[in-house]
Amino acid sequence: MTIDAREAYRRALDHFGALVHQIRPEHWDNRTPCVDWDVRALVNHVVGESRWASHLLAGRPVADVGDAFDGDLLGDDPVKAFDISAIAAVQAMGEERSLTRVVHLSFGDVSGEEYINELFADALIHTWDLARAIGADERLDPELVEACAIWSADAKETGDRPTATTGEPRSAASAADLQTRLLASWDRHG
Template sequence: MSATTDVTTGVTADPRPLLDRAVAQLAGLVAVVPADRLGDPTPCTEFDVRALLGHLVAGAHDGAELGETGTVEWSGPPEGVADDGWSAAYEEARARLVAAWADDAKLARTVKVEWGEFPGAVYLTSGMVLETVTHTWDLSRALGHPLPLDQELAELMLGWAERFLPAGRRGEGVPFEAVRPVPAGADAYDRLAGWLGREV
């Protein structure tokens, strides 16, 4: 991977290549979700598969709006998506997201979100790449891991999370549970999930 990392922020100078990989990987997984599994539970306990897909589509549109305008009115899950329409809905959302951040100048521009104001590059790393990679594990686990996952993405996000979401930084204002143990030999996705409070 050619992206460089700022040693003071832990954020890649241009996280868009990581974002491209993360959303492309998730799109491939969404494409294989069977309609009869939409009601299945996921490790993200507030979501079944359908609700998780709605959250992911909405999140990509929200990230696109931030890229387009620098601020966002958080959207809820999309309405009226047919059982076989989730792949198309996510493809539309991720295409908008990638296009919204195509201008290099947006990486340094400040964006406003509910947890603060950050340069676009910081938001993309923490708000989009980490979120996408983590929820990819949630969806993959719910479906029985039907596709191989990009381990490097999870390793990079685990390193970021260990630095900026340490075990002692949980509770009020941090939307993750306490770090949970993972089995010996766990892959990068399982270790990331455990670090963010998922039961592995």
């Protein structure tokens, strides 16, 4: 990755959060590029991922957390719920051992750096999903797109696919820009 995983994740969350703050009341039921998710479900997913981060980066296994983050995590103030969860996730990954700690996921153990990269990719791809759903600017930060493309290609080689995937990756024309090619590899079409 061309930039530190923690910095990439923080920046992706910041961009997602900026869009969350642009959501108008009529947007919450809009469909997203994610199968079966509207805007509220997409934001709820990212909030859930952020809330999981502090527990998993502290070394807790998934089984210990259980179903604590199932269901609606947004309550009556979805924007505030997002802000609080993003702050907690950024704080958790800022811990000294966050990159080297073993993180116990449902499919096995990974390094903290790998987990943070997964969170980063998820947040970045979902930033585009949210922008598309609310009619906002869909251009992603080019540095983050490049970092995600590099990490995603490496993850594909090892057989690991992050959570933002909604189907089989598709190819984009080789002349397409990097964002278009990245999105196509995540089954997104601009």
